[in-house]
Amino acid sequence: MGRSYLSVRMRIKRHKVFLVCLLGICVISFLHYYTALHSISLLQELSSPSSHLKTLKMLRGFFWNFPTDDIHFKQNGQKSSHQKGFVDLPDLPDAKQVVTNLHLQKQIFDLHDDSTPFFIHTEPGAVCFHEGTDLAALASHGRLLKHYEERTPLKDDSINAGKKEIRCPCRQGWHGPQCGIPTVVYHSNLPSKSKVTPRKVPRRVINAININHEFDLLHTRFHELADVVDTFLVCESNFTAYGDARPLYFQHLILNGTFDYIKHKILYIFLDHFPDGGRMDGWIADDYLRTYLTKNGMARIQGLKPDDVFILNDADEIPSRDGILFLKLYDGWTEPVGIHLRKSLYGFFWRQYGTLNVLSACTAAMLFKVYKGDGIYLRRRSYYTMSGFREYENSTGRVLVPWAIGSPVHYAGWHCSWCFKPEGIYYKLVSAQNGDFPRWGDYGEKRKMSYIKELIRTGGWFDGSEPDYPPTDPKEHMYAPKYLLDNYDKYHYLLENPYAKK
Structure with missing residues (x-):
């Protein structure tokens, strides 16, 4: 009777081990299948x-x-x-x-x-940004501009325009001696804006x-x-x-x-x-x-x-x-x-x-x-x-x-x-x-x-x-x-x- 009982318990344990292994195989198979699906983004x-x-x-x-x-x-x-x-x-x-x-x-x-040709050269010796300069004022008041600038000291934001520091007459929205500094730069936090110079190229x-x-x-x-x-x-x-x-x-x-x-x-x-x-x-x-x-x-x-x-x-x-x-x-x-x-x-x-x-x-x-x-x-x-x-x-x-x-x-x-x-x-x-x-x-x-x-x-x-x-x-x-x-x-x-x- 004791041996028969032990035999039954051993068979039950073997069945449990088999079921656990089978469950493990199923889990691993599912994970493998999920990974395959994930790799193709399905x-x-x-x-x-x-x-x-x-x-x-x-x-x-x-x-x-x-x-x-x-x-x-x-x-x-x-x-x-x-x-x-x-x-x-x-x-x-x-x-x-x-x-x-x-x-x-x-x-x-x-x-x-x-x-x-973004810049133009004037007879008085100024270099002016074409788009930002009032060309009519430049043409009609060239001599007056020169005379005014000779009597008026340049401010801190002046830029060396060559041999002579002569300001160009600027259109609204443009600043600086050459009228090439737009308002969005003039009012920016650029620390060196008083020292910028126009490029030749x-x-x-x-x-x-x-x-x-x-x-x-x-x-x-x-x-x-x-x-x-x-x-x-x-x-x-x-x-x-x-x-x-x-x-x-x-x-x-x-x-x-x-x-x-x-x-x-x-x-x-x-x-x-x-x-x-x-x-x-x-x-x-x-x-x-x-x-x-x-x-x-x-x-x-x-x-x-x-x-x-x-x-x-x-x-x-x-x-x-x-x-x-x-x-x-x-x-x-x-x-x-x-x-x-x-x-x-x-x-x-x-x-x-x-x-x-x-x-x-x-x-x-x-x-x-x-x-x-x-x-x-x-x-x-x-x-x-x-x-x-x-x-x-x-x-x-x-x-x-x-x-x-x-x-x-x-x-x-x-x-x-x-x-x-x-x-x-x-x-x-x-x-x-x-x-x-x-x-x-x-x-x-x-x-x-x-x-x-x-x-x-x-x-x-x-x-x-x-x-x-x-x-x-x-x-x-x-x-x-x-x-x-x-x-x-x-x-x-x-x-x-x-x-x-x-």
């Missing part, structure tokens, strides 16, 4: 807003009158059912079928000196940006800076910041002639991969965009000089022309350089208080010797702790002090955040990186067109708050870039609230 795809959209499309195939207020934007070649001719996202084939144009991908850009200016679907703002940037910037580095990826496949919209627009007016200054940069870890941590993807843009773009520029100007902006950050022109034409400013941008939301009609001061510019020498050729470091304010900073500062022979073009009351550009039509805001929601939480595109109610339009109408934010905005007037100074104002009817959705109650 689970993430199923949870992404774009996949929700695809599911809705499938449902609508069976139930054509299935009610939804979610926008059906143009993705992978499918037309928007919400707005015919949606200009932000042109019709294209499936994202996986779009291959970058090899000529654009391998293009090399040759930088050449700008031969534009202008610097070349390189403006680097990443693009998703901010094409109206891109046109605005090009028109604002076309005669100042020597080349635009524009990076586009076939992945969104979230990691989903996307068509190469900008490439398509370049090839179909949309940007022919500025094509000769565009260096197209194609990012054909998504960074490791970018799906789980959106900041990795966000940083990598700027890193790749800078390193790939600058490596494809020939003729670069150490004192050329490198400017890195987000697509919704548009510097004003005058401040960038100053960097191009004058010596004596220090670096790195920030830009005070007028802040607005959904359109220029919702202006926010204060300015956005973003470190945006430096010389090519500083970019490579301090920032290691990586633009993401320019956006940060820890340059003085970087290994090459002191060595570079010593090589310049001067103390490098950061400063910013403009001031909190003198805008030197525009930052227009979420400035799209409702369909464009939807696309930004579902394309946004997996960071900067909460990620509002993950909430179905935030993606509804009725909700988005109400946000534009009230100026509210996705968290339910409605900030207090100062009053604005399209006629006010620096309300919006000149190109938009000159084409008011075309861009009225950015210049006046389309949903405000009349």
Whole structure:
């Protein structure tokens, strides 16, 4: 009886061991299968807003009158059912079928000196900035000007214009002996503005940006800076910041002639991969965009000089022309350089208080010797702790002090955040990186067109708050870039609230 009992207990123990081992094998198999699914991003795809959209499309195939207020934007070649001719996202084939144009991908850009005659020489011996000088007063009162300057001591902000320190008669908005210092620099915190001098040969200016679907703002940037910037580095990826496949919209627009007016200054940069870890941590993807843009773009520029100007902006950050022109034409400013941008939301009609001061510019020498050729470091304010900073500062022979073009009351550009039509805001929601939480595109109610339009109408934010905005007037100074104002009817959705109650 005892042996029989022991035998039964032994069999039970063996069965338990077998069941535990079987359970362990099942767990390991499941984990292995999950890892395989994760490596192809299937689970993430199923949870992404774009996949929700695809599911809705499938449902609508069976139930054509299935009610939804979610926008059906143009993705992978499918037309928007919400707005015919949606200009932000042109019709294209499936994202996986779009291959970058090899000529654009391998293009090399040759930088050449700008031969534009920005300054004129007068008979009395003055050097005057053509655009900032009152030429009529200069022509009719040349002798009187000379006589006046000989009897009047120059102020501390005078600049040596050659053999004789003679001031030019300045137009409104321009300052200094040559009338070449714009108001946004004159009222900035540049410590050396009384010592800057005009260059004989202008610097070349390189403006680097990443693009998703901010094409109206891109046109605005090009028109604002076309005669100042020597080349635009524009990076586009076939992945969104979230990691989903996307068509190469900008490439398509370049090839179909949309940007022919500025094509000769565009260096197209194609990012054909998504960074490791970018799906789980959106900041990795966000940083990598700027890193790749800078390193790939600058490596494809020939003729670069150490004192050329490198400017890195987000697509919704548009510097004003005058401040960038100053960097191009004058010596004596220090670096790195920030830009005070007028802040607005959904359109220029919702202006926010204060300015956005973003470190945006430096010389090519500083970019490579301090920032290691990586633009993401320019956006940060820890340059003085970087290994090459002191060595570079010593090589310049001067103390490098950061400063910013403009001031909190003198805008030197525009930052227009979420400035799209409702369909464009939807696309930004579902394309946004997996960071900067909460990620509002993950909430179905935030993606509804009725909700988005109400946000534009009230100026509210996705968290339910409605900030207090100062009053604005399209006629006010620096309300919006000149190109938009000159084409008011075309861009009225950015210049006046389309949903405000009349």
